[in-house]
Amino acid sequence: MAGYSVFARYYDQLTANIDYRKRAGYFNDIIRKFRDTDGGILLDLACGTGSISEEMARFGYDVIGVDNSDEMLGIALDKKFDSGLDIQYLCQDMRRLDMFGTIDITLCALDSINHLNSIGDVKAVFDNVAFFSEIGGLFIFDVNTLYKHRNVLANNTFTYETDNVYCVWENTLVPETDEVKMQLEFFELEENGLYSRSSDAFSEKAYSEEELEKLLTDAGFEILAKYGDDTFDPPAADSQRIVYAAKCIRNGQTVN
Secondary structure, eight states, X not given: OOOOTTHHHHHHHHTTTSOHHHHHHHHHHHHHHHOSSSOOEEEEETOTTSHHHHHHHHTTOEEXXXXXXXXXXXXXXXXXXXXOOOOEEEEOOGXXXXXXXXXXXXXXXXXXXXXXXXXXXXXXXXXXXXXXXXXXXXXXXXXXXXXXXXXXXXXXXXXEEOSSEEEEEEEEEETXXXXXXXXXXXXXXXXXXXXXXXXXXXXXXXXXXXXXXXXXXXXXXXXXXXXXXXXXXOOOTTOXXXXXXXEESOOSOOOO
């Protein structure tokens, strides 16, 4: 997993098309569908710059945001300062999650699971989330699908332009592993009218539904639902994203 040192500076600009309020509302609807009580402690896993954390806090959750990028968390803290919302941020690798107590709801959004480079890493995350979940606690996460990796991200190049930065995003698909290696080149307009260049690189890996579901059940979760493309419909063959909702039924802290 990368630290996204350069990417962090431009992340919010490059994701300006995402309606975080709407996405948070969608996740809140899923939570309310499977949970009888309002509020609770919500862990925003791989929270990035805190956009989802902010919106979930506005829905009344006690939010803890965890990310392993100091740069991302620095931006999240700036947002917290501006909004005045009571969010706690921790710099942790989600493969080695360490909470102070148990969590009512864990949310992992925006294909953060795909940024884990091996099935062993995914297992570590699922096991840790289960360990720190309340029995009956929810785990909601989304993943980019195999279809998206093979047909949308693939070997394509994308460009993004804002008032002060131009980004060239080049993908390389590794067919044997369904990993997409991503190379980003940033050209930022300086006050003197010239452009400075910086770059970042990371990768995403797609996992099959069968792999993810086995890891979930092995970790102690019951799968409640899976939805395609931010809807409440089942995933289709060409769905680019799957959203899972699961309930912790065994957390490793349970005494038999």
